[in-house]
Amino acid sequence: MDLNTIEAIIPVRDRAALAAAHTGAGTTSVLAGGTWLFSCEQPHLRTLVDLTTLEWQPWTVSAAGLRLAATCPVAEVAAVPARPGWSAHPLLRQCVRALLASFKVRAVATVGGNVCTALPAGAMTSLAVALDGVVELWGADGSTRHLPVAEFVVGDGRTALRPGEVLRAVDLPERALRGRTAFRRTSLQRLGRSASLVTARRDADGTFTLAVTAATPRPVVLRYPAAPSTARAVQDVRTAVAEGPGWFSDVHGDPDWRRAVTLRSVAGVVAELGELGELEELAEPAEPGGAS
Ligand SMILES: Cc1cc2nc3c(=O)[nH]c(=O)nc-3n(C[C@H](O)[C@H](O)[C@H](O)COP(=O)(O)OP(=O)(O)OC[C@H]3O[C@@H](n4cnc5c(N)ncnc54)[C@H](O)[C@@H]3O)c2cc1C
DSSP: OOOTTOOEEEEOOSHHHHHHTOTTSTTEEEESSOTTGGGSOOTTOOEEEESGGGOOOSEEEETTEEEEETTOBHHHHTTSOOOTTOTTTHHHHHHHHHSOSOHHHHHHOBHHHHHHHTOTTOHHHHHHHHTTOEEEEEOTTSOEEEEEHHHHEEETTEEOOOTTOEEEEEEEEHHHHTSEEEEEEEOSSTTOOOSEEEEEEEOTTSOEEEEEESSSSSOEEEEESSOOOHHHHHHHHHHHHHHTTOOOOBTTBOHHHHHHHHHHHHHHHHHHHHHHHHHHHHTSOOOTTSOO
């Protein structure tokens, strides 16, 4: 829709210009893909500060892992090529497909915009939480800080962003990219917005990470030194949500239904990675000279 209160769109080319644009002021907002900003009225806004003109490299790979620039289009995340050892690579495409939108929207919606909008169904939030993603945040005073995405999204539409702060990138660590992952997504309709999204990750050292998004107002992450039993994982998620954010409720699903489908998914991902992992360990070749 047209935002007819907007008087100026400022293209910024470097960090100094970004800081000078005062994005923290109540009438000024950062513009990324614009797919959320232009989808509803923004009567308080007069100025938009366009981040796309910063021309950040959409994604980069280093020994530390995969860095997704805030301005990386969601569709491009699915196109990041697999690297040797990146067992978690299928999760990139699975989470991109979890953003229920046409290819046109996915081509302009950005990773940073998705995480900062902080909808429970934020597909890039799900991806980042599943892989221990960390946000890099640029303060207007030139400061930089880092925060796990699981702590950055604090509620439905709420983040830990401070006034004037801009999300620069989401870093996915190499260790997590090497983990094996399982994914379950549920929605009310076949082509509906995510109502529950559960991921599990089993790292090379056996540590196990379980994450729930979309079914709760903010991410819920549980960690174990080794794969838990399905009964324990289900009970732990039930308790963590009840004592934490509670089950989310909107037109995409009632809380009771979300709880039911999420706990079923938790059992599914734990069985998939737990039993698979144990079978693979059993299939390990015996030590030379060891007992057969
Ligand atoms: C058809 C359709 C379907 C959609 N489906 C989904 C869905 O399934 N799941 C979902 O989560 N969302 C969905 N959305 C909502 C939205 O489009 C996405 O969340 C999208 O990823 C937002 O990204 P953007 O780049 O377009 O953000 P913008 O609209 O540009 O910005 C969104 C908000 O984030 C702020 N922002 C953007 N980038 C930064 C940054 N780097 N630092 C600080 N603040 C920033 C902006 O100021 C604004 O407040 C859908 C939207 C449409 C139109």
